[in-house]
Amino acid sequence: MTTFVDRVELHVAAGNGGHGCASVHREKFKPLGGPDGGNGGRGGDVILVVDQSVTTLLEYHHSPHRKATNGKPGEGGNRSGKDGSDLVLTVPDGTVVLDAKGNVLADLVGEGTTYIAAQGGRGGLGNAALASARRKAPGFALLGEPGQTGDVVLELKTVADVALVGFPSAGKSSLISVLSAAKPKIADYPFTTLVPNLGVVTAGATVYTIADVPGLIPGASQGKGLGLEFLRHVERCSVLVHVLDTATLESERDPLTDLDVIEAELREYGGLEDRPRIVVLNKVDIPDGQDLADMIRPDLEARGYRIFEVSAVSRHGLKELSFALAGIVAEARAAKPKQEATRIVIRPKAVDDAGFTVTLEEDGLYRVRGEKPERWVRQTDFNNDEAVGYLADRLNRLGVEDELMKAGARAGDGVAIGSEDDAVVFDWEPSMAAGAEMLGRRGEDHRLEAPRPAAQRRRDRDAERDEAEREFDEFNPF
Template identity: 90%
Template sequence: MTTFVDRVELHVAAGNGGHGCASVHREKFKPLGGPDGGNGGRGGDVILVVDQSVTTLLEYHHSPHRKATNGKPGEGGNRAGKDGQDLVLTVPDGTVILDKQGNVLADLVGHGTTYIAAQGGRGGLGNAALSSARRKAPGFALLGEPGDLQDIVLELKTVADVALVGYPSAGKSSLISVLSAAKPKIADYPFTTLVPNLGVVTAGSTVYTIADVPGLIPGASQGRGLGLEFLRHVERCSVLVHVLDTATLESDRDPVTDLDVIEEELKQYGGLDDRPRIVVLNKIDIPDGQDLADMIRPDLEERGYRVFEVSAVARTGLKELSFALADIIAQARAAKPKEEATRIVIRPKAVDDAGFTVTYDENEDVYRVRGEKPERWVRQTDFNNDEAVGYLADRLNRLGVEDALMKAGARAGDGVSIGSDENSVVFDWEPSMVAGAEMLGRRGEDHRLEAPRP
């Protein structure tokens, strides 16, 4: 039996950036030829791409942990490290990406649509890139940034124009098999359909897709039976088709009651009130079925439904139904706003945006510094290298972190934390402190490379 999975939790890890290299060029008669350490390579991204040949999320159900490759470290001789390879994961058309809290991150519709689920880390700069007129021979390099770690939920919602809904064994699979070239499994017992089947129908100049949704029963919207798992597959449709069995053998059921039950489940699920409805009275090839159809049709039309009497077995009434659906779908497509050309939205930062914040945490008795640049610089610093620590202190000072700490009331010896609560660097603050490389004079300078004075 085909296994269909339409909701999975995926754990993705982007590649880490490669470390920069601290190297000094050496050759005969030129022992200190200057820094030549190359940059580290970028870590690979984890990218989700829509592929129309993929129809299920089963692959990620069996192996939910995916990781891109790391960038390679830089080398001497100004050789940059190789970038990590991106990990491309194919998903079905109509996949919705959510975070663990249920917030929608992306809705992937259309072949080739992509979404970067996890961003690879930046490669660290080598000491050749860090050298300057003031810092001629840095004895350090920056570390590569770690790649993103994300826990996301993939949820598949079938992309179809028409959704066939109804009780188990109402004849939905039979109907889709004669309207299109789809070949679903068909039998005369409940829950034959365990996965949504999708077919393509051509009616005149209109081509549309039609899906039969696995049988709904009372309580489906609260998780009973198979309904809740597949109700999401009707969300994208333009029209709902109620398939009613006019030849049911169950004494406690009748087509009108079946319709009311399914409508109540759709109402409880929500978000489908604006979709037009069509009622299909199926199995009229059976004498009792035709009699019952004649009996209930006036009542359904009085409620405002368009009613079609069909027989999937005898193939009667199908042409009228297919063209009626085509008209509704054509109107729905025409009513949709035309897609505008891609626009680039520029959101400049506020003039007074310092790029970081400083707050005092009374519970931990520390001053917390949060911001993209300070946190990235901390991640890229090798704290075993005094010169690298001094370079970090210089960068933070130029950014204005020291002035902001003083304005916030920090004093010498107070604790300062840079980074998130889970992964931060904490140190005792010393205003205008000279950190690292004191033995070399100014940070990052090597007097051995100075030209001799005359």
């Protein structure tokens, strides 16, 4: 038997970027042909996509761990690594994506709607891409960036125009079975319906969906019974239909009390106050049911409810109810604002935004946070002295050392780049500028260049001053 699952916790991991390659071109009579290491491939993303044919999150309940493939490393001969394949996960229409704290990340409504749950890591640059007029033979490459990992919660909120609510065995399943082609399980005992049933109804020119929400009971909004699990499925509806049983055999219950209880639970759940209500008095084909319907009708009309007397067995009043619901749905659709064209919002950075921050923590550690320095650290091979020196050059040009000095850092003070969980910690030496300048000749190999005239040397120095090292993003559009 198929199990209905409408809430799962998904553990997603995007693919890691491939490492760049450090390689030197070699051929006969040309032993130093220059760097030819290719870039690493991008890691695959984990993407959620709405598919109308999917109706449950059962697949992710059984296998909640999902990972995209990694990018391939670069190779010599300027061969870039292959990008990792994206992992596409199909979800039902109306799926809400939340983080571990319950914050809404995305609301996926409509066929084909997508959301990137985890971004793949960037591929590392090979030494061919790192070569410049000054650094003609880099002996290092950048590492691939790790892909994003994390946990997301998927909640399914049924996309329906009409929601049938009421006590167990009020006749909701029978009603939806005769209004549409849906074939729900029907019986005369409580909690027959264990999953929301969806049906499509055609009334004139209007086609709408109707959902049978499993039975609500007192305390449902606090988790009693099955109500709390399925109350989320009425959030998107345009109209609420109270199905009242006028032929109940329980002496302690009556239709008016049932209505008050269900309304109290909806009010406690919240967010449904603006939805129009219709009251359906069901099972009027039974003599006692018709008598009770005649008795409570004046009271319901006094409360302002629109009332329909129906019978799922004899099909009495179903046509009037179907067209009345179609009219309300059509009005609700017309009242919704038309979707505007997607606008691109550009938020330029402030002119004084350095792209990183330096803070002094209570333990005397200086912490550097920022997208660029943290990314550069992740992509540095600390087993390669030349790569470490390249990182020092980049941080120095970004202004990290100047900010450390302004913050009061002194020689030997601890400096951490990154978050507390994933940081590189080192003892800071204020001579970094001089050292970086001295090591600015990293990657040079004088065997690759002929003597230069003085004028050429001056032009090269001017070019070096203006170049300021091409940024990482210029080489890697991902």
